[in-house]
Amino acid sequence: MPNTSFSPSIESRPTYAGLVPQGAAPSIMIADAEGAEAILDLVDRDAAVLDQAHLIYIPKGAQFGSKLAELGAKGYHEEASLDAAMTLINRLLGAAHMGTQLYLAGSEGMMGRISALALSLGLPLDAIQMEHRGSIGRPMQCVHCKGVTQDVTTDPFTCSHCGLTLFVRDHFSRRLGVFQAVCVDAETPGVIPETQEITA
Amino acid sequence: MSKQMTLEVTEVEPLTALVTRFRFEHPEKAPLPIFSGGAHVVVEMPDGEMLRCNAYSLISDPNDASGYEIAVRREDAGRGGSRYMHSEVTPGSKMRISVPTNLFALDPRARKHVLIAGGIGITPFLSHLHQLDLLQQPFELHYAARSRDEAAGLKLLPKSARIHAHISEEGNRMDLGEILTGQPIGTHVYVCGPEGLISAVLDAAARHGWPKGALHFEAFASPPPGKPFTVTLAKSGRMIEVSASQSLLEALEAAEVEIDWSCRGGACGRCETKVAACDGQIEHNDHWLSRDERAEQKKIMPCMSRFTGDALVLDL
Numbered sequence A: 001m002p003n004t005s006f007s008p009s010i011e012s013r014p015t016y017a018g019l020v021p022q023g024a025a026p027s028i029m030i031a032d033a034e035g036a037e038a039i040l041d042l043v044d045r046d047a048a049v050l051d052q053a054h055l056i057y058i059p060k061g062a063q064f065g066s067k068l069a070e071l072g073a074k075g076y077h078e079e080a081s082l083d084a085a086m087t088l089i090n091r092l093l094g095a096a097h098m099g100t101q102l103y104l105a106g107s108e109g110m111m112g113r114i115s116a117l118a119l120s121l122g123l124p125l126d127a128i129q130m131e132h133r134g135s136i137g138r139p140m141q142c143v144h145c146k147g148v149t150q151d152v153t154t155d156p157f158t159c160s161h162c163g164l165t166l167f168v169r170d171h172f173s174r175r176l177g178v179f180q181a182v183c184v185d186a187e188t189p190g191v192i193p194e195t196q197e198i199t200a
Numbered sequence B: 001m002s003k004q005m006t007l008e009v010t011e012v013e014p015l016t017a018l019v020t021r022f023r024f025e026h027p028e029k030a031p032l033p034i035f036s037g038g039a040h041v042v043v044e045m046p047d048g049e050m051l052r053c054n055a056y057s058l059i060s061d062p063n064d065a066s067g068y069e070i071a072v073r074r075e076d077a078g079r080g081g082s083r084y085m086h087s088e089v090t091p092g093s094k095m096r097i098s099v100p101t102n103l104f105a106l107d108p109r110a111r112k113h114v115l116i117a118g119g120i121g122i123t124p125f126l127s128h129l130h131q132l133d134l135l136q137q138p139f140e141l142h143y144a145a146r147s148r149d150e151a152a153g154l155k156l157l158p159k160s161a162r163i164h165a166h167i168s169e170e171g172n173r174m175d176l177g178e179i180l181t182g183q184p185i186g187t188h189v190y191v192c193g194p195e196g197l198i199s200a201v202l203d204a205a206a207r208h209g210w211p212k213g214a215l216h217f218e219a220f221a222s223p224p225p226g227k228p229f230t231v232t233l234a235k236s237g238r239m240i241e242v243s244a245s246q247s248l249l250e251a252l253e254a255a256e257v258e259i260d261w262s263c264r265g266g267a268c269g270r271c272e273t274k275v276a277a278c279d280g281q282i283e284h285n286d287h288w289l290s291r292d293e294r295a296e297q298k299k300i301m302p303c304m305s306r307f308t309g310d311a312l313v314l315d316l
């Protein structure tokens, strides 16, 4: 499955241009689940990208770990969850120099969180390469309680923090790396539209 | 077009044989609008028949409302603006000056700032330094000049281990590769100076894998003189002569043609004007139009660009 192309929406809805090899430059590669395939494709196009690469993979149940490990990146790290990987990612990013390439591939939740971190470190957006693969589940922030619900695939959905029924919006916060969700029945309590699967 | 103020020149100090510092204050000592590091003002110079306007970076403390300071290099081959400043302006002169505009601000998201100046291109960084000091943000400044005469900034720069002067006459050239290697994540680069330095920095940065978004530049340009030419205004059919030492924008203003502007240096895009017909070659001297737009000859930036050929008709 190639890079997901999302249907045209408002300006703030991120789109992902796909990974383009930048040669043997030092790099940090982070992938989750099917994002592994984007890394495999990238290496297929230019194996030199691995020479100085730290590759971090969060499988989320997918079976690409051994394939990625065999690639022979300078460093390969498999982590059980993004939370568990954050210590390493913080350390690698914090110690990185300008000119280090950042490749992100997989879910919007992971890419949103890491790109927000990179932006907060002063990296401009054009320095972050992203490719969307796999589930189109979105990271949604409840604008009421500020809690983030990961991998939301239906609209409306229930906030996993405060329990409100929330609308899935395309409004995206780059600073936080999440989409915004608003209460669907604020004016008409209990009147809730039918739940639908969200689409790309 | 920006708001103008009439200010009084209170200090004129030669910094080197080529560069002079001017200080402007309000005639009644009223506070001036404060600005941000990297801002410039446009100074009006009524030179005989001609009204010349040049943009100069402010070099004083952005938070100091008591006056504005600029440093002007005498360009003997220029159109005469800098010569006017050097020969006609004395303490007590009243001059019309625009409120400050900034096209070269520090990026507030950066975690470190690397400032690279060539020659008189040091000027915007002098106000940046005040701001960086206030914000206590990490920076380094690399200042390249051919000779000490060109390095007027040396007199105005504080002593600091983070400020490096590279005087090429003294064999101390600037090594861009070294400057751009090993900079911590979140570093942004700012360059101001001659065309050659700007492209050298942008090229070196691209080679070292720097993202474009972390690179900021301001070309140090006032409109170049050139051969006289004529433009025609499509709507009225009027013909306007542009003299050798006048910019197209100045000629349009002299003819009282309403035209918007801000930087007068080919950077902001405000003066962009449609070309209705062009039989000849536009000399694009701006940084605004893309390569394709230049080739099409359908747009011109009157603040910087000139024309050679048989006919240039502006959609005005």
Ligand code: FES
Pocket: B260, B261, B262, B263, B264, B265, B266, B267, B268, B269, B270, B271, B272, B286, B288, B301, B302, B303, B304
């Ligand atoms: S006035 Fe800024 S580009 Fe001409």
